[in-house]
Amino acid sequence: MTTTNPKQVPYGAYHKTRVPTYDPELAETGPGTPTGEFMRKSWQPVCLSEELTDVPKAIRIMGEDLVAFRDRSGNIGVLQRHCSHRGTSLEYGIIQPKGIRCCYHGWVYDIDGTILEMPAEPNDSRIYETVYHGAYPAFERAGLVFAYMGPPEEKPVFPEYDVYRFPEDTKLVGFSHIYHCNWLQVFENLIDPVHTSFLHSGEMTVDSADASAKEGVTAPQAFYSDLQVVNWRPTRNGHGACFISGRRVDDDVVWTRSSELVFPNLVQIPSVFSSAHEARHATLCMSRWHVPVDDSHMIIFGWRHFNNQIDRYGDGREEECGVDKCDFIDGQSQRPYDVGQRAPGDWEAINSQRAIAVHDLENPAGSDVGVYLCRKLLRDLVRGEAPELTARPMSDDGSQTLHSYGHDSAVRLPRQQDREKDRELIGEIGLKIFDIMAEADAIDSESRRSYILGRLDDLDGGLQEAAE
Numbered sequence: 001m002t003t004t005n006p007k008q009v010p011y012g013a014y015h016k017t018r019v020p021t022y023d024p025e026l027a028e029t030g031p032g033t034p035t036g037e038f039m040r041k042s043w044q045p046v047c048l049s050e051e052l053t054d055v056p057k058a059i060r061i062m063g064e065d066l067v068a069f070r071d072r073s074g075n076i077g078v079l080q081r082h083c084s085h086r087g088t089s090l091e092y093g094i095i096q097p098k099g100i101r102c103c104y105h106g107w108v109y110d111i112d113g114t115i116l117e118m119p120a121e122p123n124d125s126r127i128y129e130t131v132y133h134g135a136y137p138a139f140e141r142a143g144l145v146f147a148y149m150g151p152p153e154e155k156p157v158f159p160e161y162d163v164y165r166f167p168e169d170t171k172l173v174g175f176s177h178i179y180h181c182n183w184l185q186v187f188e189n190l191i192d193p194v195h196t197s198f199l200h201s202g203e204m205t206v207d208s209a210d211a212s213a214k215e216g217v218t219a220p221q222a223f224y225s226d227l228q229v230v231n232w233r234p235t236r237n238g239h240g241a242c243f244i245s246g247r248r249v250d251d252d253v254v255w256t257r258s259s260e261l262v263f264p265n266l267v268q269i270p271s272v273f274s275s276a277h278e279a280r281h282a283t284l285c286m287s288r289w290h291v292p293v294d295d296s297h298m299i300i301f302g303w304r305h306f307n308n309q310i311d312r313y314g315d316g317r318e319e320e321c322g323v324d325k326c327d328f329i330d331g332q333s334q335r336p337y338d339v340g341q342r343a344p345g346d347w348e349a350i351n352s353q354r355a356i357a358v359h360d361l362e363n364p365a366g367s368d369v370g371v372y373l374c375r376k377l378l379r380d381l382v383r384g385e386a387p388e389l390t391a392r393p394m395s396d397d398g399s400q401t402l403h404s405y406g407h408d409s410a411v412r413l414p415r416q417q418d419r420e421k422d423r424e425l426i427g428e429i430g431l432k433i434f435d436i437m438a439e440a441d442a443i444d445s446e447s448r449r450s451y452i453l454g455r456l457d458d459l460d461g462g463l464q465e466a467a468e
């Protein structure tokens with residue numbers, strides 16, 4: 001068969017060998033790059049607390065070679081890696097009661113970069129007056145080490161979200177996942193919820209394909225029955241975005257979820273463990289920052305939120321969270337190649353989009369609206385073309401906190417005979433819950449939850465009556 005459609009040429013690879021360049025404006029994060037400068041204006045996790053031992057930790061963040069350490073007084077330092085004397089790496093430095101000593105000629109640097117000692121120089125050496133070593137402000141919290149790498153005069157308060165302290169028994173546990181690709185494609189994965197109906201369905205494995213073939217079932221039918229209804233909405237005046245998804249659990253119940261990404265690189269995700277029948281506005285199970293190592297490597301640093309609401313069935317496995325591991329779902333970190341080929345996960349799917357994904361080669365479909373919304377919002381922010389952030393104010397002590405838009409709720413919604421009508425109502429109810437949460441943004445954390453639960457009860461009843 002021949003065709004005149006240039007997109008539909010059988011055996012047409014010869015015509016498709018040119019690979020255009022990636023999008024440097026969003027992909028590159030080195031010093032002086034547009035997205036790099038934007039990202040430097042917020043606190044970024046740079047390593048896990050457990051990685052700070054009695055020897056320094058060499059790290060690379062947004063293309064900068066650094067060293068992190070906890071001095072013998074317990075203070076955290078994040079310094080430029082190469083000694084200001086003659087360049088020896090401070091990863092071989094000896095940690096001091098105060099600061100770190102370079103192994104080569106013994107210069108000592110405090111955590112703020114102040115030169116404390118130059119043992120081979122006289123005490124009145126002018127070098128003390130003319131040389132400083134590059135350091136970034138840093139602090140440690142709940143297993144993560146955060147640094148601020150932007151202009152000192154623009155250092156922000158660390159954004160405090162309600163979900164870091166709610167429910168009261170919440171314990172945050174740090175973890176990481178190491179990827180060999182650009183940061184943006186991992187970040188975008190969050191706002192591409194349709195992939196969960198495929199990649200994480202349990203059907204995308206060689207074993208599952210074997211079983212389906214034996215049963216004479218076509219996999220696409222299985223996928224379609226579980227396909228989520230998805231909507232996307234900007235949040236925080238374009239400084240964030242939510243995806244809102246819903247799927248039918250049975251004839252009476254729909255499970256809705258909402259995850260939020262907050263620019264430049266934070267995502268907050270509701271539970272994937274809760275019972276779809278019983279969750280009633282449960283809170284989040286994790287917060288993850290997507291931190292570039294350089295343009296073709298990145299690390300997810302995150303907090304897994306453990307509490308009795310999220311882990312009420314004992315699903316949580318705190319001991320499985322740490323360096324390059326989390327008790328989330330399989331396939332988030334590198335596994336043996338043949339395991340990944342037979343049952344691929346996010347690690348395989350995302351890394352293999354190329355070291356830096358080439359947007360010009362994509363053919364966006366209807367289910368990619370969130371990804372393209374994410375890129376547009378990010379580009380507007382990077383270019384300084386977005387409106388001002390209109391979030392709730394914060395104070396240094398965290399007494400005023402930001403509300404999260406993430407949740408995980410089962411709602412009663414009787415099944416409609418007409419499948420398309422049913423999906424339309426599933427989409428609507430997710431958006432109504434989003435609107436309720438937006439309305440509730442002005443309410444203090446204490447009473448906000450009971451307000452939302454009350455409105456959900458109203459919503460269930462209303463829809464129940466409408467369907468009868």
Ligand code: FES
Nearest residue numbers: 083085086102105
């Ligand atoms: S190179 Fe570090 S003290 Fe000389």
Ligand SMILES: [Fe+2]
Nearest residue numbers: 189196200346
């Ligand atoms: Fe995923």
